[in-house]
Amino acid sequence: MSRPLKVAVAGLGTVGGGTVKLLQANAALLAERTGRPVVITAVADRDRRDRGLSLDTYRWFDDAVAMASDADADVVVELIGGAGGVALKVCEAAIAAGRHVVTANKALIAHHGMALAAAAEAKGLTLGYEAAVAGGIPIIKSLREGLVGNHARRVYGILNGTCNYILTQMRETGREFATVLAEAQALGYAEADPSFDVDGIDTAHKLAILASVAFGCTLDFDAVHIEGIRHVAAVDIAFAQELGYRIKLLGIATQTEAGIERRVHPCMVRLDTPIAQVDGVFNAVVIDGDFVDRVVHEGRGAGERPTASAVVADIADIARGRNVPTFGVPVATLHAAPAAPMSEHRGAFYVRLMVLDRPGVFADIAAILRDHDVSMEAVLQRGRAPGEPVPVVMTTHDTAEAAMVHSLVKIGELGSSAEPPRMIRIEPF
Incomplete structure (x- = not known):
């Protein structure tokens, strides 16, 4: 069997604790499936309280960034959280030291994933983040x-x-x-x-x-x-x-x-x-x-065990020597696709209005919709309360987003509207 893959874990909260538990409990299974032992060598957390985990054989760091640089590890697992700060420094330090990185941090990847991926790919390292999206779903x-x-x-x-x-x-x-x-x-x-x-x-x-x-x-x-x-x-x-x-x-x-x-x-x-x-x-x-x-x-999509499962899936890929480009293709080849403006979105809409129950109100609403080229499909109204607000619900045929938004602004300006109109998009999946 090949030499062990050495893992250092930064952050011993819910997911960090779960990751340690999984690596300990299923060590034999992982060794069998990856062809090498996967062992924890170091952990980092500022709080040394008892978590009910067996940590005595690992080197403890109070400073996660120092651990990323100095620990005897092939992989650094960042489970601290946050879009930047210590979490980002841990990942940067690990990559600079030639270590693979695995994280469950979606905010970090969403804001800094491109830069981290470029740095990792330049050194032939893996940046794994399966656990950052949808927890245990691969x-x-x-x-x-x-x-x-x-x-x-x-x-x-x-x-x-x-x-x-x-x-x-x-x-x-x-x-x-x-x-x-x-x-x-x-x-x-x-x-x-x-x-x-x-x-x-x-x-x-x-x-x-x-x-x-x-x-x-x-x-x-x-x-x-x-x-x-x-x-x-x-x-x-x-x-x-x-x-x-x-x-x-x-x-x-x-x-x-x-x-x-x-x-x-x-x-x-x-x-x-x-x-x-x-x-x-x-x-x-x-x-x-x-x-x-x-x-x-x-x-x-969350929780200690499902998220830990996804973290360990990335570690297992590293143990097997698999290194897929971070976003499916090398960062340098990702194309800068234009963003489709939300104002140009087209679809059907559900609209709820709270309007005063008095003559002429619906005619005013219908006129606004007509002027903005919004076509109603169905209208629902429950109950009568003359002079009092009542809910009126409409669904529309496919309509331009901008037209729908402008219509609701105008309807909200009517003296008959008791509260701002509410809109929910209808998706034809």
Whole structure:
């Protein structure tokens, strides 16, 4: 058997602890499958508290950057987190010292992945990040290797388990967003500051990475249109169910004639689509390819064990001597694809208005839609309350995004609008 692959782990939080547990528990299995032992030689964390892990045989570093430079290791695993700071310095130091890097840090890859990949590739090193997107789902490996013979047309999915849990609970219980969010925080599914999750930023980090791998383009987080789920109300979920849809926060990247469209926002998807059935904290990613047609991946998108599984998958590839280009092709050959403007997106829309129940209101709304070339497909109204706000729900035929947005601005300016109009895009998957 070949010499051991030596691994140093930076960060002993949830994922770091899980990675240590997996490498210890399945050491014999990994050695059998990779042809060499995979052993931990060093760990780094500023907090030396007891984590219930057997760490006595490893060299301990309080300074993760020093560990990346000085540890007796072939691979440095960065599990500290954050888009820059110490996490970035750890990766840079490891590459400078000639060590492979594995990370679960989607923000780091989304913002610095191009530079890190270029530095790693220049030295013949691996930058592994399978765990950064969709947790235990092997989506990066699927795109780079399993579907290497396909032109991707579109990749989309549920990429944040916190949001999917919240939307699922809102549907099943009829409760509002704020109540379910508080419950998710109490259960540990949402952070004390949930902004990255519920405002769509976490999903956008992951989508930017997926788009680069799927389309061979430069990684461009700033090109992602981002909306979260704070504005989704229980009444929207109820109307969606009545119309035959479910609401999901999706990341969608599509190759269009105008460039690559990258967008994150709540979507209505038909009940009979596979992604509509993915509930709770689960993730799902769908790839449309020219030869494979449609491939659906579903699984746990976060948590100690699934994420550790993905981290170790990258370590195993290094142990086997496999070194696939970071984004499927060398960084120098990634093309700078233009970003398709969100204003040019076309699709159907769900619109909810809260308007005063009085004569002439709907005629005003219809006139605005007509003037902006927006064609209504269906209208729903429940109940009457003369002089009081009532919900009016419309769905539209395919419409230009810019026209829909401008229409809603004008409708919001009507004296009859009790609150800003709400819009959710309908996706024809």
